[in-house]
Amino acid sequence: MTANVGGIDRIARILVGLVLIGLTLAGQIGAWGWIGVVPLLTGLTRFCPAYPLLGMNTCPMKKD
Incomplete structure (x- = not known):
């Protein structure tokens, strides 16, 4: 699970x-x-299963 809650x-x-x-x-x-x-x-896991279905992501992207 990739974090998608910022x-x-x-x-x-x-x-x-x-x-x-x-x-x-x-x-x-x-x-x-x-x-x-x-x-x-x-909130605790930083993953919302509805976000991928809706195409949302509030977690900031990591810069390499």
Whole structure:
């Protein structure tokens, strides 16, 4: 898996995932809050399986 999630995108995914999971654990939102696992994992692994299908990449290219 090649990294395709860049800096700001990665931070946003991790924060959104943690907030959704936290709200679910606090009882503020229902079981749908567990969907926060998806952005959390894609942020931590730096890979989003939807990006190649959409032709997207927010990860900066490495210069040789």
